[in-house]
Amino acid sequence: MTNTPGSPANNAFVIAGARLADGTTTDLHVADGVLVDDAPTGARRIDADGLLALPGLVDLHTHLREPGREDTETVASGTLAAARGGFTAVHAMANTEPVTDDAEKAEYIQLLGERDGHCQVIPVGAVTKNLDGNQLAEMGLMAKSRAKVRIFSDDGKCVMDSLLMRRALDWVRPFGGVIAQHSQDSQLAGPGACCHESEYSGRLGLGGWPAQAESVIIARDVQLAELTRSRLHVCHVSTAEGVDVVRWAKKRGINVTAEVTPHHLLLGTRELEGYDTTYKVNPPLRTDEHIEAVREALADGTIDVVGTDHAPHAAQDKDHAFVDARPGMLGLEQALAVVLETMVEAGRMDWPTLVERMSSTPARIGQVERQGQALVPGSVANLVLVDPSARAVVSKDSSASRSRNNPYHGRELPDPVVLTMWKGRVTHQR
Ligand SMILES: NC(=O)N[C@@H](CC(=O)O)C(=O)O
Ligand SMILES: [Zn+2]
Numbered sequence: 001m002t003n004t005p006g007s008p009a010n011n012a013f014v015i016a017g018a019r020l021a022d023g024t025t026t027d028l029h030v031a032d033g034v035l036v037d038d039a040p041t042g043a044r045r046i047d048a049d050g051l052l053a054l055p056g057l058v059d060l061h062t063h064l065r066e067p068g069r070e071d072t073e074t075v076a077s078g079t080l081a082a083a084r085g086g087f088t089a090v091h092a093m094a095n096t097e098p099v100t101d102d103a104e105k106a107e108y109i110q111l112l113g114e115r116d117g118h119c120q121v122i123p124v125g126a127v128t129k130n131l132d133g134n135q136l137a138e139m140g141l142m143a144k145s146r147a148k149v150r151i152f153s154d155d156g157k158c159v160m161d162s163l164l165m166r167r168a169l170d171w172v173r174p175f176g177g178v179i180a181q182h183s184q185d186s187q188l189a190g191p192g193a194c195c196h197e198s199e200y201s202g203r204l205g206l207g208g209w210p211a212q213a214e215s216v217i218i219a220r221d222v223q224l225a226e227l228t229r230s231r232l233h234v235c236h237v238s239t240a241e242g243v244d245v246v247r248w249a250k251k252r253g254i255n256v257t258a259e260v261t262p263h264h265l266l267l268g269t270r271e272l273e274g275y276d277t278t279y280k281v282n283p284p285l286r287t288d289e290h291i292e293a294v295r296e297a298l299a300d301g302t303i304d305v306v307g308t309d310h311a312p313h314a315a316q317d318k319d320h321a322f323v324d325a326r327p328g329m330l331g332l333e334q335a336l337a338v339v340l341e342t343m344v345e346a347g348r349m350d351w352p353t354l355v356e357r358m359s360s361t362p363a364r365i366g367q368v369e370r371q372g373q374a375l376v377p378g379s380v381a382n383l384v385l386v387d388p389s390a391r392a393v394v395s396k397d398s399s400a401s402r403s404r405n406n407p408y409h410g411r412e413l414p415d416p417v418v419l420t421m422w423k424g425r426v427t428h429q430r
């Protein structure tokens with residue numbers, strides 16, 4: 001009984017016997033889209049015996065391909081994938097065609113979200129016009145617009161010009177904006193870089209992408225954040241060196257947050273052995289020491305959030321020699337499964353910490369109201385019911401995404417998401 005997008009939140013629910021992240025068991029009552037004290041009359045009962053109820057997940061890093069590449073993802077298909085993954089809000093990256101680089105385009109993305117979304121869609125604005133790296137985009141106007149843009153990113157490309165990066169950080173400080181950087185020194189990584197620089201890149205004959213091409217940019221940016229007393233968010237940290245720099249910066253009191261993707265938590269350079277371009281991604285999959293470093297950093301809070309970097313691509317854009325294929329992989333539907341497997345089941349993270357990393361902290365960084373809230377009366381009913389013991393083999397063909405570049409295809413993983421509710425509406429139920 002899934003509601004269509006835009007339908008009124010006219011349903012009342014009793015979610016019976018749900019266990020919360022802190023281990024307590026309770027009945028959750030939903031009326032008119034919010035959690036309330038008492039069971040509403042005529043409520044539909046959802047049996048949550050044995051299930052966990054968590055606040056809806058919030059993604060800081062989603063690529064919806066609308067406008068421009070609706071053949072690979074739309075707001076409707078991408079947010080349905082999000083709902084299936086337990087998300088109730090996603091930040092839509094700016095690298096669409098056209099790029100989200102002014103107020104009108106940001107409001108357009110917001111409007112698409114309101115019309116077609118199976119979760120909340122929050123537009124990310126570009127840092128530079130058309131992501132060209134030369135001229136700052138109209139960040140102030142995007143912030144002032146109805147879309148109230150707070151996160152700005154040229155993701156897909158690194159803001160390489162140090163002066164421009166300084167100015168971007170200066171510019172967003174008065175309104176509390178955040179610059180989210182895709183940390184990749186494009187000269188150091190080189191044009192053909194597509195494999196972590198290691199024994200693998202040599203043996204496979206693939207261009208090497210050294211860890212330092214990430215960490216030198218993070219080092220520069222945290223110092224610019226210190227200089228400007230502004231807010232930096234580091235997208236998809238993938239290296240031990242990158243983690244070390246973030247740890248140093250936080251110790252120094254610099255205003256920086258960092259993110260890791262599900263794929264960098266689970267998958268490694270070894271996946272490239274078969275030259276399957278599904279595994280081509282920026283930054284590249286890394287070796288075990290780096291995987292261990294990002295897991296440790298996510299556990300201890302050096303890395304604040306998991307961001308999916310859900311990056312749908314068409315078969316014709318992936319079906320090339322490895323070096324020529326588009327980088328990026330899907331992530332929304334299996335994100336929780338991967339964090340459950342690599343962190344919770346591995347004994348490295350408890351449920352309250354998972355909620356911080358995947359819901360409350362991303363909502364705080366994105367300054368998204370009414371998301372990432374504790375499941376208490378008065379909160380908006382954004383939640384996900386989780387079966388921590390279910391497992392399944394992932395099939396790329398059962399994805400809600402319009403694309404099939406799912407790196408977990410054929411892998412057995414947890415299959416935790418039972419039901420997702422956004423503003424009191426059931427957006428996914430299996
Ligand atoms: N991660 C990727 O490899 N690709 C992303 C861009 C990005 O996140 O850098 C994409 O838009 O396809
Ligand atoms: Zn990126």
Ligand SMILES: [Zn+2]
Pocket residue numbers: 061063093155156309311
């Ligand atoms: Zn991205």
